[in-house]
Amino acid sequence: GAVVSQHPSWVICKSGTSVKIECRSLDFQATTMFWYRQFPKQSLMLMATSNEGSKATYEQGVEKDKFLINHASLTLSTLTVTSAHPEDSSFYICSASEGGADTQYFGPGTRLTVL
């Protein structure tokens, strides 16, 4: 299957700082990328959908000014958590889909801990 990478795999930051997470499709062009968040012992919750060259579509309850998403190329999307707080500590996972494909592939996830 297709390969999606994320960087970093884990990050610890101080409250009030911003953190950027990268999601890359390594062997295909991802016209659509998705960002999910997963709290301990819970399922994945979709945060936003991004299409290359367009503004992201955020799910209800997700603050677009706090979670900045950029999908500037067909192989890279970034999620920036601005002014992070301890409640933003979570496992952030991206997925990617090639245009016309019928499957999404997920990255390995990024564990964010805000102190």
Added chain:
Amino acid sequence: DAKTTQPTSMDCAEGRAANLPCNHSTISGNEYVYWYRQIHSQGPQYIIHGLKNNETNEMASLIITEDRKSSTLILPHATLRDTAVYYCIVGYFGNEKLTFGTGTRLTIIP
């Protein structure tokens, strides 16, 4: 998106076939059935998907009932590395969002 219902947990003996059921009675005609699994602290791994016909790949088989209201994922010879949470999801296409339920926690017993 149509919702799915899965058992919360299941056990299976190592080497035996693991059969994971999923109900999706409100599935629409052009929605696919997807199966992913998530091993602890990793991103979900794609397993298999299907629309109407049964499907098989190197990982698993997917059996979809004729009325498409339910399906079963079959892992033919379960190993300890198959211990994971298995998610059954229905969705329209690869570039459409997927809604994850709580999944089935499958434990393979030595």
